[in-house]
Amino acid sequence: MKTYCFIGTDKNAGKTTAFNAVYAERIRKGEPLLLTSIGINGETTDEFDGGVKPGIRVMPGSFFVTAGEHLEGHTGKYETCATFVPPRFAKPLVLGRCTLAFDILLEGPNTGVELALLKQELERMIPPEAILLIDGSIDRQFLANPDLCDAFYFSVLFSKREPQRRKAEGFLAAIAFAGCTRQAAEAITAVKTDATRALLFDENGVVIHHGEAMPFTDKALHGKLGKLGKLGATPALLYLNGALTLTLAEHLAPLSGLTLILDNMTLYQNVSAGPRKALLFKPEIRLLHTVKVKRIFIREEAPFDRSLLPANTEVHNLFRDGTHGIGI
Structure with missing residues (x-):
């Protein structure tokens, strides 16, 4: 069973519109489809600002x-095909097969363990x-695990607002x-376990730190990184399975001998969304789990540099090329 996930860079990036467009496209192809969500999605009114949102209609x-x-x-x-109940699942879930079209609120598993189950x-x-x-949702980092998701559809908002614009640029960079x-x-x-948040290897591949605290609060990690900095450009490898915060990025910035490996691209979001700083970041950034992109949907509220879009990737403008509003 192929699994594709929809992620948006920001509120109002058009994630649900993209979901509906792809759903409609695949229905027309006659493909058997199964829909679910991480968290609750499909509301027609935004619970935060009261604005109108596109809902989800199951066919x-x-x-x-x-x-x-x-x-x-x-x-x-x-038709009810199966139910999944506690204690194996956090709340009762229903597997159904639609017989008459209706607007649905989707709420599925909310953890990686539950999604795998x-x-x-x-x-x-x-x-x-x-x-x-x-x-x-971009804040559910477990979705980047290739055992759970085969590829992603990304919705990217290009806004006049500087914080949202930087977030979109950082997202595409990641x-x-x-x-x-x-x-x-x-x-x-x-070496890593489910609890691992940081691994620091020396130039010979020997583990010199294995942390289970969030990296930005891990004082032992910071101390060992400080020793690396005093030694100059000593080669080392740091794996993070926790957010690369702005504070941590500033701490790592001068370590020119360091290769930084993020578990997945979502861990970069705190840096990309933060205030712009004159930060010369010397470590090379790599990913343990690379990103497989099915398609990028853009919502263009303001002009942007199109060279930011990855080459050889299908891109649709949600509100200018007919993608928006595709009916079933």
Whole structure:
């Protein structure tokens, strides 16, 4: 079962519009589809600012997974195929098959462990050629795990507002980060556990720090990095499975001998969204889990530098090329 996730750089980046467009496109191709979400998605009103949002309409023949509470009032519009209940799942979830189109609130698993468990269950019940579409969220870092998600659809907002503009630019830069070497990946995976947040290797590949605290609060890590800085450009490798904050980035900036490996591109978001600073960042940044991009959707509120868009990637302008508003 192929799994594709939808991520947006910001509020109002058009993530749900992109989700609906791809869903409609794949229905027209006659593909078997399964819909779910990380967190709750499909509301027509934004709970924060009261603005109107595009909802999600599930069509006959499509499968979906959502919390049972969101199906009240929809009796007769779907068949129940299975239920997933506590304690294995945080709340009762329903696998349904739509028989009559209706607007749906999607709420699926909210952790990587729960998503992996759900996928195991679904693979026994859903046709193997089915495609799972997940309305996701950039703050759910577990989605970057290739065992959970095969590729991403990205929605990018280019705004007149400087913070949002920087966030979009940083997001595209993070997509372009190259993967780490095979040797580095093997060294990291041989040592790290689910609790690992930082691994520091010396030039000979020996672990000199294994931290389980968030990297920006890990004083032992900071002390060992400080010793590296005093030695000049001593080669070292730092793996992070926690956010690269602005404070931590400033701490790492002068370490020219350091190769920084982020578990996935979402860990770069704090830097890209932060205030612009004259920061000469010397370490090379790589990814343990590289990003596979299916398509980029852009919402262009202001002109932008198109060279920021990755080469050889399909790009749709949500509101200028007919993608927006595609009906089913």
